[in-house]
Amino acid sequence: MTSSIADVATPTPFADLPFFVKDVQALTSDLVLLDTVPAESLPPDAQPGQFFQILLEGGEVYLRRPFSLVTRLGVVHRFAVRVVGRGTSAIARLRPGDRLRLLGPLGTGFPLAPPGARKLLLLAGGVGAAPLASVLAAVAAGKTAFRTSDVAVVLGIRRSEEAVLARLFRPWAEPLLAVERPSRDAEGRVVPPVAFPGTALDAAFARWQELWPDPVPPEEIAVFVAGPKPMLEAAFRRLPAAARVYGAFEAPMACGTGLCRGCVVETAVGNVRLCREGPVLSREVHFPHLAPREGDAS
């Protein structure tokens, strides 16, 4: 159960650097886009799904807060932040020119070439769009085994107003949108009209045939999931056992560097640290018991 203490596949080169806030843009009442630029030098390149530990100056909160890097465009490091507590509220109040420190990139991200996979399904729930957008950006930049046309994106949101999260993917693809509690317009139509009413997972199954023009056998599909824990669990339980499924997990973290063992989760291979062995874990390796048995209805 403690097999993984310090069993580190690849050393993680990271830096702790001062950044300036470039812009804080409110997407919804509780979602902001945070654009930051390095004050001195650039951190090492991040792999898709890696994260940064953000330190707020001024002492409002003590520990750093972990956030997935959405994209790095030039020197601009972008994060998408849902306001849920004290630290994220402080982030939402930041103004251009304010200083931050960014520690990262940290953790183990999504595999760039999942064995055997020809197609890639990105299954995002809410602000889980952040790490998956970083995957799509890596695909578009030719850093993975996939071409952009191999990738299908399903974005599940809770309320219609969060449809703006689709913007994170839009430079490269138009996500299939699923709205759990859709608003309706005067004529009673779901807003936005293109949206599937339900969860991202429901949408994925309902539209499975449409995701790629030609049918693809499950064993040639990799699925990357990011979203709240119940969504990850549902995806691990329902997606075909032959598909290679990877999920980006979250747990309260203190260090983010593997020192404190605060972020440990129990898996089939023992206790793993989400900040180091994770945040991306593989169903095959870490949660094989969740996969449906071959032939089970999903």
Next chain:
Amino acid sequence: MTSSIADVATPTPFADLPFFVKDVQALTSDLVLLDTVPAESLPPDAQPGQFFQILLEGGEVYLRRPFSLVTRLGVVHRFAVRVVGRGTSAIARLRPGDRLRLLGPLGTGFPLAPPGARKLLLLAGGVGAAPLASVLAAVAAGKTAFRTSDVAVVLGIRRSEEAVLARLFRPWAEPLLAVERPSRDAEGRVVPPVAFPGTALDAAFARWQELWPDPVPPEEIAVFVAGPKPMLEAAFRRLPAAARVYGAFEAPMACGTGLCRGCVVETAVGNVRLCREGPVLSREVHFPHLAPREGDAS
């Protein structure tokens, strides 16, 4: 010794209000002028020598910090701050638009009409100029028993660069400047050339005759002193016993409102709270034992 618990001469009406930073101006390497404007409404008028408790948002320090109001010009509340520790460093780093909260005005300031006094000597040491500038402003505004021509100002500074503090008085009077450790120019002259080399108290005694054109008997002079503790003590010990001497004291404070008894000093009339019975204390009432006996050489 606890005679003064809750013996409050005058109820102190104060408010706790949000302010914006208008400007932070560095005077020297460790002195800043802080200009603030109310975000919503104006606090009650301050008496000269009263102070505000400044709350820094963001949590860098926990308690408020007490500062004398220098002047209120229109809605601009000005403070002069010497950087000595964590809180004052944070103040020096403030930027226009940052928010503060100001609690005040607090405490008992200088008397507007000290009994029997026709002339007023303001004896400032360093940033002690702040409360005394507020006295001079009140004089100029006709709020006291004095006219501007009745007032003499002596400003003692430690290093020549602090001569900029004279600006605090300059709208209304030109202080006699005393420099403890003067710089010298290439020709070996004291900088600024008009300055007296020594302490404010030495300067006051040396130039006593010049402070007012006509000789004034000590009993008709009030002296207000503000500066470091050794200066207050020296002034109380050396100024003629007949003069009415008042000093603005400092002590670490928690509340500033009289609740905690953290700022208590022992005086002839028992323990007094500097935040309520003070910060201005009278030699006659609180420290009669310090006054020189009649006829003593100073």
Next chain:
Amino acid sequence: MFSSESDGSRRTPKSVDLTVSLGPLRLANPVLPASGTFGYGLEAMEWLDLRRLGAVVLKSTSLAPRPGHRGVRVAETPCGMLNAIGLENPGVREALALVERLPEGVVLVASIFGNTEDEYAAVAEAFSRSPRISALEINLSCPNVAEGGLAFGRNPEGVARVTARVRAATSLPLWVKLSPDTCDVVAAAKAANAAGADALVLGNTMPGLAVDRRTYAPVLANVTGGLSGPALKPISLRLVYEVYRHVPLPIIGVGGISDAEDVLEFLAVGASAVQVGTAALRDPFVFERILAELPAALRAVGVDRAASFVGIAHRGGLRALAPSEGRGEAE
């Protein structure tokens, strides 16, 4: 399913019942100032209607006047402060004269302190003779004086002895205030209960020290002082949680409380009421702010009686509230 925040499905009770029962004493609301951070109420009455407070807890008072400690008495620490006031107070006779100046209708709790058991009893008797005093709080735990409090408060036997002695000297409701700096807070609480306490006040400051970075000597003239403020909050929450499980007395929580959300945290772990100390030093209007926010904060979690929130952390938190009462689990 895709986001973890809760949403509009909360019930929003119209009016909220803030009354609390602390054994024999019923208070209009659970928000009280803490002893020693509110004097005898005479300052605050200039900016606050004291009758709005659940009660006013007076500065700890001894038989004879005490001058308190000299020199620097307060120091800032990360998210908190140290104090070494040294229990400066004018003695019980003068204290009784001071409270005469308070308006009628203010519920007063006298905090008593003694160097000996006899002195505790004498102070208790003196306060008990005043019709203005509604309850007594025994300060067993002040870390700032060598002789008295802490020696008694640290072990269950001392707590029992002082409590029993004061119990015999008064018929007023009796609160016993315990500190985190004790061998075993549950044992001390049980001892207070057995000796006749009506309620427990948990906790008090924790002994600490601050170093002056200009001189590298202790900041406080008394060297050590009591740590209070937000830094202390997790320690006090833990005391309340532990004692609530083991001792059937009402609890008044104190330590780092600064806003209505903090009040809810203390109610959740088992406090029936709270005291606010250091936060009132930082913000003299904190009581109005908390009292204004408290009904909305309770409504936001779906309860219409403060009392029904008490202890819910022991029952799984908001999950414990019936679906009709409480916003349900946030996914």
Next chain:
Amino acid sequence: MFSSESDGSRRTPKSVDLTVSLGPLRLANPVLPASGTFGYGLEAMEWLDLRRLGAVVLKSTSLAPRPGHRGVRVAETPCGMLNAIGLENPGVREALALVERLPEGVVLVASIFGNTEDEYAAVAEAFSRSPRISALEINLSCPNVAEGGLAFGRNPEGVARVTARVRAATSLPLWVKLSPDTCDVVAAAKAANAAGADALVLGNTMPGLAVDRRTYAPVLANVTGGLSGPALKPISLRLVYEVYRHVPLPIIGVGGISDAEDVLEFLAVGASAVQVGTAALRDPFVFERILAELPAALRAVGVDRAASFVGIAHRGGLRALAPSEGRGEAE
């Protein structure tokens, strides 16, 4: 006279001697990571040359592997955090294998933990057989496990028993780590001294609780956890100050240390060395930063040997330094 800041009259020693003696052990500098916040050093060696540290204190290790606590293990509190890791560790055998991977020249201190005195002794013996281990630290005070540590650490008898038992099992220098959650820290320190300790580590986390404001249940799955970080600093400074006065053992200070100035505060109250825990979680480069700043910080107060600053708060602070050594009193 007119301003209270100090000025240019300081002496500025050219080179600063950072070496410290902790009883039989001599370290190149006084800056160590704290146990449990540095694993077995294998992560940090990726970004830090471990040989630059005075020593590396390993994660507390028990005889058999321990899975630690489930669920949420860390929570933030004002100026600090709670942890309830539950002493997860791979057991002493695996721990010894792990430290084999560390570079030569790193001074290693093994922190040992047991559920029984026998287990403490067995872990001590196992570590003592490794030539890599230079000293042992007894963790008597972890508040996260019901069976072991805290029960022993809380009273002097328990401290004496475990210390004596481990003393008999090892000839390595022996450090005893005590917690603020004790009846009487001076008595515990004296007991450790009498039982053969070579140094004392003061303090450890203080038990606390955090409430989740979304659910109003405890944040930690274990309900309570240990408070660490700056919030704890005044408490640890007080422990060091008190024990320094009464027990003639070298002290290693720990609690909330984040920068070189904090190190000076702990040296001033009597610590010969320090450990940095939570600050390294917030900033993995904190050791480099402290080590870079420490010589200048010592020079700024006019000393050229860290050791000569130890305990100066007991001698009036900077005033105690001879005029030639020390910047003198600020005015």
